Amino acid sequence: xxxxxxxxxxxxxxxxxxxxxxxxxxxxxxxxxxxxxxxxxxxxxxxxxxxxxxxxxxxxxxxxxxxxxxxxxxxxxxxxxxxxxxxxxxxxxxxxxxxxxxxxxxxx
Numbered sequence: 001x002x003x004x005x006x007x008x009x010x011x012x013x014x015x016x017x018x019x020x021x022x023x024x025x026x027x028x029x030x031x032x033x034x035x036x037x038x039x040x041x042x043x044x045x046x047x048x049x050x051x052x053x054x055x056x057x058x059x060x061x062x063x064x065x066x067x068x069x070x071x072x073x074x075x076x077x078x079x080x081x082x083x084x085x086x087x088x089x090x091x092x093x094x095x096x097x098x099x100x101x102x103x104x105x106x107x108x
Contacts, residue, residue: 009017026034079098083090086105090098 022034023031076095079095079102080090082102083098086102088098088101088105093101
């Protein structure tokens with residue numbers, strides 16, 4: 001029923017409509033001030049986003065826990081590699097003992 005009354009408005013038409021509404025609301029004299037305010041807000045947003053991304057990268061690069069340098073063949077192999085990187089003797093220890101030793105070493 002309402003299909004005949006739908007407006008086929010594309011993206012560029014919405015921009016023009018938006019600009020007209022802004023001009024009507026703020027007037028032509030306030031438009032440069034409004035534009036500057038929007039520009040400053042976008043600049044601050046971008047600055048905060050960049051800083052949070054740099055902080056995340058720094059946090060990840062300061063990680064001092066064990067790292068895997070290559071692919072592992074099995075769970076046991078992974079445990080042995082972590083134990084070696086932490087200076088834990090893994091000979092004659094079962095998987096559960098290794099997990100406990102690794103957990104204790106990391107939480108110190």
